[in-house]
Amino acid sequence: xxxxxxxxxxxxxxxxxxxxxxxxxxxxxxxxxxxxxxxxxxxxxxxxxxxxxxxxxxxxxxxxxxxxxxxxxxxxxxxxxxxxxxxxxxxxxxxxxxxxxxxxxxxxxxxxxxxxxxxxxxxxxxxxxxxxxxxxxxxxxxxxxxxxxxxxxxxxxxxxxxxxxxxxxxxxxxxxxxxxxxxxxxxxxxxxxxxxxxxxxxxxx
Numbered sequence: 001x002x003x004x005x006x007x008x009x010x011x012x013x014x015x016x017x018x019x020x021x022x023x024x025x026x027x028x029x030x031x032x033x034x035x036x037x038x039x040x041x042x043x044x045x046x047x048x049x050x051x052x053x054x055x056x057x058x059x060x061x062x063x064x065x066x067x068x069x070x071x072x073x074x075x076x077x078x079x080x081x082x083x084x085x086x087x088x089x090x091x092x093x094x095x096x097x098x099x100x101x102x103x104x105x106x107x108x109x110x111x112x113x114x115x116x117x118x119x120x121x122x123x124x125x126x127x128x129x130x131x132x133x134x135x136x137x138x139x140x141x142x143x144x145x146x147x148x149x150x151x152x153x154x155x156x157x158x159x160x161x162x163x164x165x166x167x168x169x170x171x172x173x174x175x176x177x178x179x180x181x182x183x184x185x186x187x188x189x190x191x192x193x194x195x196x197x198x199x200x201x202x203x204x205x
Contacts, residue, residue, distance in 0.1 A: 075111035080147035118154035125153040132193040
C-alpha cells in the first residue's frame with residue numbers, strides 16, 4: 001500500500017490545530033479569562049501512569065547500617081542474658097559468641113567492656129532497679145528485661161561519657177526488639193526514676 005500524499009498530513013494537522021483552539025476557547029469567558037471549569041481541570045492532581053518507568057536502582061532507599069554502639073548494646077545484652085540464666089559458666093562461650101556475631105573488632109571491644117562492667121556492678125544495679133520498681137518483684141522480671149535494665153543502669157551510673165537520654169532511649173529500643181509489648185513503657189519508667197535519683201545524689205553530694 002502506497003503512503004498517503006503529504007498534503008493529507010498537512011490537512012490533518014490543520015484540522016487538529018483548529019479543533020484544539022476551539023476547545024480552548026470553549027472554557028474562556030467573554031473577557032478572555034479561564035472559566036471555573038478550566039481552572040478545575042488545571043488543578044487536578046497528577047496521577048502517574050501505570051506504565052511509568054520503575055525507580056532507578058541507585059535512588060531506591062536502602063536500610064542504613066546499624067550504629068556501632070547500638071550493635072554493641074545488643075551483643076552486651078545478649079551476653080548478660082546468658083550470664084543471668086547460666087551464671088559465670090557462660091563466660092566460657094563469650095569469646096565464641098562474639099566471634100560468630102559478625103561484628104567488627106571495635107564493636108566487640110565495646111560490647112565486652114560494657115558486659116564486664118555491668119556484670120561486675122550487677123548487685124549495685126539490681127538495688128537501684130529494686131528501689132525504682134517498687135510494685136514489681138525483681139526475681140519475677142524476665143531475664144531479658146533484667147539484662148536490659150542492668151546494662152542501662154550501669155551506663156547511667158558508671159559511664160559519664162554516655163548521655164543519659166541516649167542510654168534510656170537505647171534501652172527502650174532493645175525492649176521493643178527483644179522483649180514484650182509492655183516492656184518498653186516499664187523500662188522507660190524505671191530508668192527515668194533511677195536517672196532522677198542519681199541526678200539528685202550527684203547534685204546533693
